[in-house]
Amino acid sequence: MASHFQLLGKDPASAARRGRLTTRHGVVETPIFMPVGTQGTVKAVTPVHLRDIGAQIILGNTYHLNLRPTSELIRELGGLHAFMGWDGPILTDSGGFQVFSLSKLREIGDDGVSFQSHLDGAKLFLGPREVMGIQANLGSDIAMVLDECPPWPVDRDACAVACARSLRWATRCKAIATESGFLAAGHHVFAIAQGSTYDDLRREAAEALAALDFPGYAVGGVSVGEPEPEMLKQVAATTPYLPEGKPRYTMGLGTPPQILRMIALGVDMFDCVLPSRVARNGLAFTPHGPINLRNEKYRKDPRPVVEGLDNYTCRTFSRAYLRHLITSGEMLGGTLVTIHNLHFYLDLLAQARAHIERGDYAAWHQAWIARYAQPE
Amino acid sequence: MASHFQLLGKDPASAARRGRLTTRHGVVETPIFMPVGTQGTVKAVTPVHLRDIGAQIILGNTYHLNLRPTSELIRELGGLHAFMGWDGPILTDSGGFQVFSLSKLREIGDDGVSFQSHLDGAKLFLGPREVMGIQANLGSDIAMVLDECPPWPVDRDACAVACARSLRWATRCKAIATESGFLAAGHHVFAIAQGSTYDDLRREAAEALAALDFPGYAVGGVSVGEPEPEMLKQVAATTPYLPEGKPRYTMGLGTPPQILRMIALGVDMFDCVLPSRVARNGLAFTPHGPINLRNEKYRKDPRPVVEGLDNYTCRTFSRAYLRHLITSGEMLGGTLVTIHNLHFYLDLLAQARAHIERGDYAAWHQAWIARYAQPE
Numbered sequence: 001m002a003s004h005f006q007l008l009g010k011d012p013a014s015a016a017r018r019g020r021l022t023t024r025h026g027v028v029e030t031p032i033f034m035p036v037g038t039q040g041t042v043k044a045v046t047p048v049h050l051r052d053i054g055a056q057i058i059l060g061n062t063y064h065l066n067l068r069p070t071s072e073l074i075r076e077l078g079g080l081h082a083f084m085g086w087d088g089p090i091l092t093d094s095g096g097f098q099v100f101s102l103s104k105l106r107e108i109g110d111d112g113v114s115f116q117s118h119l120d121g122a123k124l125f126l127g128p129r130e131v132m133g134i135q136a137n138l139g140s141d142i143a144m145v146l147d148e149c150p151p152w153p154v155d156r157d158a159c160a161v162a163c164a165r166s167l168r169w170a171t172r173c174k175a176i177a178t179e180s181g182f183l184a185a186g187h188h189v190f191a192i193a194q195g196s197t198y199d200d201l202r203r204e205a206a207e208a209l210a211a212l213d214f215p216g217y218a219v220g221g222v223s224v225g226e227p228e229p230e231m232l233k234q235v236a237a238t239t240p241y242l243p244e245g246k247p248r249y250t251m252g253l254g255t256p257p258q259i260l261r262m263i264a265l266g267v268d269m270f271d272c273v274l275p276s277r278v279a280r281n282g283l284a285f286t287p288h289g290p291i292n293l294r295n296e297k298y299r300k301d302p303r304p305v306v307e308g309l310d311n312y313t314c315r316t317f318s319r320a321y322l323r324h325l326i327t328s329g330e331m332l333g334g335t336l337v338t339i340h341n342l343h344f345y346l347d348l349l350a351q352a353r354a355h356i357e358r359g360d361y362a363a364w365h366q367a368w369i370a371r372y373a374q375p376e
Numbered sequence: 377m378a379s380h381f382q383l384l385g386k387d388p389a390s391a392a393r394r395g396r397l398t399t400r401h402g403v404v405e406t407p408i409f410m411p412v413g414t415q416g417t418v419k420a421v422t423p424v425h426l427r428d429i430g431a432q433i434i435l436g437n438t439y440h441l442n443l444r445p446t447s448e449l450i451r452e453l454g455g456l457h458a459f460m461g462w463d464g465p466i467l468t469d470s471g472g473f474q475v476f477s478l479s480k481l482r483e484i485g486d487d488g489v490s491f492q493s494h495l496d497g498a499k500l501f502l503g504p505r506e507v508m509g510i511q512a513n514l515g516s517d518i519a520m521v522l523d524e525c526p527p528w529p530v531d532r533d534a535c536a537v538a539c540a541r542s543l544r545w546a547t548r549c550k551a552i553a554t555e556s557g558f559l560a561a562g563h564h565v566f567a568i569a570q571g572s573t574y575d576d577l578r579r580e581a582a583e584a585l586a587a588l589d590f591p592g593y594a595v596g597g598v599s600v601g602e603p604e605p606e607m608l609k610q611v612a613a614t615t616p617y618l619p620e621g622k623p624r625y626t627m628g629l630g631t632p633p634q635i636l637r638m639i640a641l642g643v644d645m646f647d648c649v650l651p652s653r654v655a656r657n658g659l660a661f662t663p664h665g666p667i668n669l670r671n672e673k674y675r676k677d678p679r680p681v682v683e684g685l686d687n688y689t690c691r692t693f694s695r696a697y698l699r700h701l702i703t704s705g706e707m708l709g710g711t712l713v714t715i716h717n718l719h720f721y722l723d724l725l726a727q728a729r730a731h732i733e734r735g736d737y738a739a740w741h742q743a744w745i746a747r748y749a750q751p752e
Contacts, residue, residue, distance in 0.1 A: 041701060041708040046425065048688065069675070069700045077678055077696055085692040299445070302453055312424065316461040320453055324445045325417060331707055332417040 004188065004215060005247050013362035015239065015266035018353055021247050023089040023141040024186045025081065030247060030268040031352055033345045034059045034091060040084045043276050044335045047085045053311050053343035057089040059271045062134050063098030067117050071137035079139030091142035094131040097149055108148065128172035136182055145173040147192040152226040159196045163205045166194050174212055188215035190249060196221055197230060199237040206241035217242045218249040232261055239266040256348055257372055260365040263352055275341035280334035282326040285344040288376040298323045311343035380564065380591060381623050389738035391642035394729055397623050399465040399517040400562045401457065406623060406644040407728050409721045410435045410467060416460045419652050420711045423462045429687050429719035433465040435647045438510050439474030443493050447513035455515030467518035470507040473525055484524065504548035512558055521549040523568040528602040535572045539581045542570050550588055564591035566625060572597055573606060575613040582617035593618045594625040608637055615642040632724055633748055636741040639728055651717035656710035658702040661720040664752040674699045687719035
C-alpha cells in the first residue's frame with residue numbers, strides 16, 4: 001500500500017521539501033497553508049469562494065466546536081464536512097491549546113485537563129479519550145493528539161514534565177485511534193513535539209514520538225510569545241529528528257516571512273488566523289508588506305490590492321472600493337479582503353512549491369522576504 | 377426603433393402583466409424584484425452569489441453614495457457598475473426619500489431641498505439638476521426623478537402642493553436628461569406619481585406625468601406608515617392612469633404577499649431591504665412564512681431552510697448549521713441567510729412570471745398568500 005505522504009523533492013540549498021499528502025477527502029500538495037475555520041466557518045467567506053481561491057485543506061477548532069454546537073450534534077448531522085459545506089480535507093486541533101488560552105479554572109492531571117467553558121462556565125474535561133472521540137465525531141481527516149503546551153518562558157523541569165505527559169497522552173491517543181479503527185479508516189493522527197527552548201528536550205520528544213510512527217508530526221509550543229529568532233531556533237531544533245517521510249506542521253503560524261523561513265527548515269503545513277483576522281480591519285497583504293486600506297491615500301486608488309493577482313477581489317475591485325466598504329462598516333469589505341488575504345497566502349505557498357520543484361527555493365525565499373520589507 | 381419595454385402578456389383575471397425591460401446593461405424580465413445595494417453593496421453578499429441566485433437588476437442609493445464616497449469619485453473610477461463589480465442593470469433612486477427620512481434640518485423650496493448630512497452635518501442641496509447629475513455620475517441605467525414624498529397622513533392641501541412641486545421637478549429632470557444626452561444614450565428616467573390617499577390627486581398626478589412620456593413610472597408615497605389596505609388602495613388608484621406600455625414600480629416594498637398583491641394591480645418592479653435586513657438577524661423566508669433560525673427548535677434540524685429550493689444556502693446547509701452561525705455571531709450566517717432570502721424573493725417573482733404566462737396568476741397568488749399565513 002502506498003504511503004499517505006509522498007516526498008516528491010527537496011531543495012538543494014535548504015531543508016525545504018515538496019510533498020503530497022493523501023487524506024480521506026482528497027490530496028494536499030505541500031508545503032500548504034490551511035485557512036482556519038474556528039467555529040465551523042472560515043470567517044466571512046463562503047466555501048464557494050474558498051474553493052475559488054484554491055484552498056486545499058482547512059482547519060477546524062475542536063475546543064470551540066465541542067462547546068458549541070457540540071461534536072455530538074455535528075456527528076448527528078453527518079460530520080463537520082457536511083455541516084459546514086466543505087468537502088475537502090479538514091484538520092482539527094485537539095482543543096488542548098484553547099483550554100490553556102481561553103478557559104477558566106483549568107486543572108491539569110495525568111489523565112487530562114479539567115476546565116470551565118469560556119462561554120457559560122460549564123465544567124468539562126478533556127483527556128486523550130475525549131479529544132479522540134470528539135475528533136472522530138467531527139470526522140476529521142487529520143486529528144491532533146492532546147498535548148501540554150508549556151508557556152514561554154518555562155523552566156527546564158516544568159518543560160520536562162510537560163514533555164513526558166505529552167508523550168504519554170500521544171501514546172494513548174494513538175492506541176485509541178488504532179483500537180477504534182479511526183486510523184484504519186484512513187483518518188490521520190498527528191503527534192506534537194514540545195520542548196520549549198531546550199534543544200535536548202525537543203530532540204528527545206521528537207525521537208520518542210517518531211518511534212511511535214504517527215502519520216504526521218507538529219512542532220508544538222512555538223509562537224507562544226517568544227521572539228521570532230527563538231521560534232525559528234526551536235523549529236530548527238526539532239525538524240531534524242522527525243521522520244523524513246512524514247508531513248511536518250507548525251501550528252498557528254505565521255507572517256509570510258515566518259512561513260517561508262519555516263519551509264526552509266523543512267516544515268510542510270501551516271495554519272494561521274492572521275490573514276483573515278486582520279482582513280476584517282482592512283489590512284491587506286501585498287508583496288511589499290501589508291497595507292491598511294483605511295488609509296486616506298487609497299481613497300481614489302483605482303488599482304487592485306495586488307496588480308495581476310488572480311483572485312476575485314483583485315480581478316474585480318479597486319482599493320478605493322474596498323476602502324469605501326471598510327470605512328462604511330460594510331460586511332462585504334471584510335469578506336473581500338479576507339478572500340484576497342487568504343489567496344495571497346495560498347498563492348505564496350504555491351510559489352514556494354514551484355520554487356522547490358525548480359530547485360531555487362533558498363535564493364527565491366530570501367529575495368521574497370527582502371522585497372516584503374520594502375514598501376511599494 | 378423597438379421600445380425599451382415590451383408587454384408580453386396579461387393575466388386574464390387580474391391586472392398582472394408580463395414584460396421585458398431593456399437597459400444599457402441587459403434585459404430585465406418583469407415582474408421583477410431588485411435587491412438593494414444601499415452603499416454600493418448588496419449587504420453581506422458578493423456579486424458572484426448575487427448572479428448565482430438570478431438577480432437581474434439591483435438598486436443603488438443616491439443619497440448614501442453621494443455622501444460617501446461621493447458620485448464624483450465613483451465617476452472617476454468608471455461608474456457604479458465598475459466600482460461595485462456588478463455588470464448588470466442598476467436602478468438608482470433620486471436621494472430625495474432619504475433626505476426626508478435621514479437628514480437633519482431639511483428645508484424644502486421650489487428649487488429643491490437644503491439639508492445636512494446625517495454623517496457629518498455638512499450642508500448640502502439637492503434639486504433636479506443635482507439629482508440628475510449625481511445619477512449620471514453613477515452611470516445609472518434607470519434614474520429616478522426628484523420628488524416630494526408627503527408623509528402619511530397628510531392634509532389635502534399640503535398633498536396638492538407636494539404633487540404640484542413633484543410635477544415641476546419631474547418636468548425639469550426630464551428636460552435635463554434630454555439636454556445632457558442621458559436619455560439618448562439609452563439611460564432611462566422614471567417619474568414618480570404621488571397623491572397620498574387622495575384618489576383624485578393620484579389620478580391627476582399619474583395623468584400629468586403620463587403626458588410627459590417618461591420611460592417608466594413609480595407609484596410614490598406608499599409604505600410610509602399607512603395600513604396595508606390603504607397602501608394597496610393607493611396603488612390601485614394610480615396604476616390605471618399610468619401608460620400601459622411603460623414599466624411600473626412601487627418603491628421600497630414589501631412583504632411577499634404585498635408584492636404578489638401589487639403585481640395583481642399591474643405593478644412590474646419592486647425593491648425592498650426587508651429580505652436582506654432581517655436575514656442578518658436570522659429570519660428566513662419560507663412558503664409558510666418567515667422562521668426565526670435562532671429558535672431552539674432548529675438546533676438539530678437537518679433540513680434546509682426550504683426543501684428543494686435551488687439556491688446555494690438551501691442546497692448546502694442545514695437549519696442547524698445556520699442557527700449555529702447566527703447564535704455564534706458568525707458573519708457567514710448573515711451572508712447565507714441573505715443569499716436564501718434574496719433568492720426566495722427572486723424565485724417568487726419567477727414563479728409569478730410563469731403563472732402570468734400560464735394565465736392563472738390570480739388564483740395562484742391567492743393560494744400562495746393563504747399558504748404563507750399557515751406555519752409549517
